[in-house]
Amino acid sequence: MDIKKETIASLHEKLVNKDVTAQDLASQAIDKINADEKKINSFITVNDKATEDAKKIDEDGIKGPLSGIPIAIKDNIVTNGIKTTAASKILYNFMPVYSATVLEKLEAAGAIDIGKTNLDEFAMGSSTETSYFGTTHNAWDFDRVPGGSSGGSAAAVATGEVVAALGTDTGGSIRQPSAFNGIFGIKPTYGRVSRWGVIAFASSLDQVGVMSKRVEDSATVLSVIAGHDDHDSTSSEKEVPDYRANLNKDMHGVKIAVPKEFYHEGTHPEVLDAVNKALDQYRAMGATVDEVSLPTLKHAVEVYYILASSEASSNLQRYDGVRYGFRAKDVKNIKELFVNSRSEGFGDEVKRRIMLGTFALSAGAYDAYFKKAAQVRTIFINEMSNVLKDYDLIMGPATTTPAFKIGEKVDDPLAMYMNDILTIPANLAGLPAASVPAGLADGMPVGLQIIGKPFAEQDVFNAAYALQEENKFYEQIPTALKGED
Amino acid sequence: MISKDEILHVATLANLKFQDDEVDSFVSQLGKIVGMESQLSSVDTTGIEPTYNMGDTNSVFREDKGIRTQTREQLLENVPETDNNLIKVPTIVDKEDDE
Numbered sequence: 087m088d089i090k091k092e093t094i095a096s097l098h099e100k101l102v103n104k105d106v107t108a109q110d111l112a113s114q115a116i117d118k119i120n121a122d123e124k125k126i127n128s129f130i131t132v133n134d135k136a137t138e139d140a141k142k143i144d145e146d147g148i149k150g151p152l153s154g155i156p157i158a159i160k161d162n163i164v165t166n167g168i169k170t171t172a173a174s175k176i177l178y179n180f181m182p183v184y185s186a187t188v189l190e191k192l193e194a195a196g197a198i199d200i201g202k203t204n205l206d207e208f209a210m211g212s213s214t215e216t217s218y219f220g221t222t223h224n225a226w227d228f229d230r231v232p233g234g235s236s237g238g239s240a241a242a243v244a245t246g247e248v249v250a251a252l253g254t255d256t257g258g259s260i261r262q263p264s265a266f267n268g269i270f271g272i273k274p275t276y277g278r279v280s281r282w283g284v285i286a287f288a289s290s291l292d293q294v295g296v297m298s299k300r301v302e303d304s305a306t307v308l309s310v311i312a313g314h315d316d317h318d319s320t321s322s323e324k325e326v327p328d329y330r331a332n333l334n335k336d337m338h339g340v341k342i343a344v345p346k347e348f349y350h351e352g353t354h355p356e357v358l359d360a361v362n363k364a365l366d367q368y369r370a371m372g373a374t375v376d377e378v379s380l381p382t383l384k385h386a387v388e389v390y391y392i393l394a395s396s397e398a399s400s401n402l403q404r405y406d407g408v409r410y411g412f413r414a415k416d417v418k419n420i421k422e423l424f425v426n427s428r429s430e431g432f433g434d435e436v437k438r439r440i441m442l443g444t445f446a447l448s449a450g451a452y453d454a455y456f457k458k459a460a461q462v463r464t465i466f467i468n469e470m471s472n473v474l475k476d477y478d479l480i481m482g483p484a485t486t487t488p489a490f491k492i493g494e495k496v497d498d499p500l501a502m503y504m505n506d507i508l509t510i511p512a513n514l515a516g517l518p519a520a521s522v523p524a525g526l527a528d529g530m531p532v533g534l535q536i537i538g539k540p541f542a543e544q545d546v547f548n549a550a551y552a553l554q555e556e557n558k559f560y561e562q563i564p565t566a567l568k569g570e571d
Numbered sequence: 572m573i574s575k576d577e578i579l580h581v582a583t584l585a586n587l588k589f590q591d592d593e594v595d596s597f598v599s600q601l602g603k604i605v606g607m608e609s610q611l612s613s614v615d616t617t618g619i620e621p622t623y624n625m626g627d628t629n630s631v632f633r634e635d636k637g638i639r640t641q642t643r644e645q646l647l648e649n650v651p652e653t654d655n656n657l658i659k660v661p662t663i664v665d666k667e668d669d670e
Contacts, residue, residue, distance in 0.1 A: 320626035410649035460621030
């Protein structure tokens with residue numbers, strides 16, 4: 087069975103009709119992952135109990151839409167009894183003794199955790215190249231990055247290893263790899279999904295979301311994982327809609343704002359062509375599209391790298407070699423244990439962020455950097471909410487370029503950081519945002535970004551669904567996979 | 572923009588250490604990044620409240636009753652070195668510090 091051509095609903099139907107068992111789906115997924123791993127490297131750990139778990143689902147009978155469906159989980163989401171590393175040497179052997187709320191919800195719905203996907207170390211990066219376990223490769227061109235940090239999840243979906251995967255998004259880590267791999271990915275509103283059991287990077291920005299080839303599949307999964315959790319006081323008590331059942335592609339009267347600053351200088355011309363074509367398609371479907379301005383967008387990268395790094399430097403203090411993970415050898419005292427475990431256990435990019443954050447929080451720099459960035463964040467949030475007073479959605483490109491070559495930016499942190507300029511705004515303002523395939527540039531996929539009002543995930547899904555039904559991008563087979571089967 | 576001494580000071584605060592050649596490349600990289608970040612000084616933020624948290628920041632109450640989670644044994648499963656169900660670490664107080 088070619089999973090690339092299936093949806094959660096089509097698999098569910100086959101399961102219900104007993105054309106296939108959950109055990110078959112799990113073992114096929116594992117065979118495909120094992121066959122693909124050498125060229126894609128999308129997984130850090132495959133769940134060797136997956137077929138056993140699936141057997142139990144078969145025995146209990148197929149129930150809801152996710153019952154018996156294999157789903158991949160980004161490896162910064164803790165999974166009881168399955169190694170969870172955040173792609174870092176410092177957690178290379180970490181075996182969680184509990185599961186994240188999102189995983190518990192998926193398992194309660196009968197989904198099968200097929201394994202843990204690769205990412206940039208601690209989700210810090212835009213290319214999956216900072217993973218301790220090696221880089222993941224783009225499904226369209228193995229010489230290119232899959233994006234990041236949820237690059238493993240994106241590649242696993244694009245290659246048809248799984249129909250859907252969980253990712254996390256702190257500054258674009260779901261949307262950018264989704265754009266680079268020609269799939270759909272959504273970062274929900276801050277507080278929509280519990281962060282309990284998600285390895286913290288920047289707590290005021292992190293959010294769990296879903297990636298899939300089809301919009302409707304992410305809608306199905308998000309309804310399952312969203313909702314209030316006593317373990318996460320920032321999770322919202324707002325009711326969770328059935329996003330899939332409410333999908334509506336009617337774009338008549340929908341008001342779309344396109345910030346002129348999203349047309350960033352240096353944006354690939356074919357990316358602009360694809361995005362402009364998508365905007366024309368929305369106009370043709372009855373939506374209005376107006377240009378607006380977000381003057382403070384030009385400072386978004388600065389604000390983000392100060393706040394995210396500061397929060398990371400605080401969150402990552404817990405890794406000290408004492409209670410779990412990597413512990414340095416031959417140390418004389420406890421201080422050396424901390425310093426050596428951290429210095430040997432963290433990779434360069436993580437150290438860079440910890441240093442940046444520690445600097446921004448240090449006496450003498452706090453007001454000029456950390457506090458200043460938090461103030462500019464307020465200004466930016468106000469600009470975004472003012473636009474959303476008059477408009478239903480904000481749209482633009484998800485990335486300035488299609489996927490770049492492996493190794494091209496890895497030694498230039500600033501160039502890598504600038505990658506995130508178009509995705510950071512939704513995190514700073516806590517808004518729901520998605521990337522949906524819009525076309526090709528240089529033969530590589532381009533994502534249209536759709537940002538909605540707080541908790542208006544349905545509007546984002548609907549607009550993405552409308553475009554998907556218009557361009558049917560999901561029918562395209564990633565270039566590097568042609569000739570398979 | 573940011574000196575080698577400052578980098579070494581921040582490294583101490585962060586419980587990190589670097590080889591000499593690493594420090595030099597960090598000085599230049601962090602210098603560039605901090606330089607980029609310094610552009611924020613051009614934004615007028617007079618009277619603007621900082622946003623440090625997102626989501627509902629109201630206090631959350633729950634009934635005062637115990638919840639069973641992990642056992643002591645489970646919580647010690649990932650500890651690199653244990654002794655008698657306790658976490659084992661090297662010397663905390665150096666001999667020199669005793670004087």
